[in-house]
Amino acid sequence: MFKTLLVTFILGGITISSSAQSLSPQVRRTDLQRHNISVPGLEAFQVRVDFDPGAFAPSHKHYGEEVIYVLRGALEYEVDGQAPVTINEGGVLFIPAGVRHSARNRGGSLSSELATYIVENDEPLVEPVD
Template sequence: MNPRILITAILAVGVLSLQAAQAQQEIQRTDLLQKDITVSGKEVVQARVDFNLGAASISHKHPGEEVAFVLEGALEYQLEGQAPVILKAGQSLFIPSGVAHLARNVGEGKASELATYIVSKGATLVEPVE
């Protein structure tokens, strides 16, 4: 094999690996609580989600309701079939079960939310939507 092609291929793989690692670090989710509730078959899940400057989630949905509370910064939420809404620290948003949505940091620095879900027990929490 041509050494020049081999070196180019190795560099390309390295760049793609670095880009994938950086994309994963743009949004960090920290699970805080997962507990059964008195409603049969349901549980509460709570997580802190930190968004680096300009980071956006993929479009996704949940197997239950979500309440998103912005802890810091400014986040734009786009819910399927609705106009985008921008929330700042101290504001919250209700996201109905099964509604596709995404969140994007539109502030000037880091943004964070406290996400609280009431979901079907044992279901996959985040389902990507194409």
């Protein structure tokens, strides 16, 4: 049921406001949409994240699940201390709630991801992890 809701939401293509935020000068986040979903107490949040060549998003975690789709280039992810995995353009990665992870663009050109989060209403989206 949850998978069906998630796929329906993603394929629904609802677009709302756009606001750019910077995680660092080399990693930029653009909030695309945030909506309550049909599961009481949960909302879906979509963000485009652009990584300049060599850019690194340090270890962090989210209070909800994250589904990553690489829009452009390739990104290397380290999830919960496991060996790094490279996801190429068109590839996807699922990160469970509360799991520590980081991302890096090891390529020589811009790489981008579409991140979709399913989180509890009014919870913070991200928490840095040492």
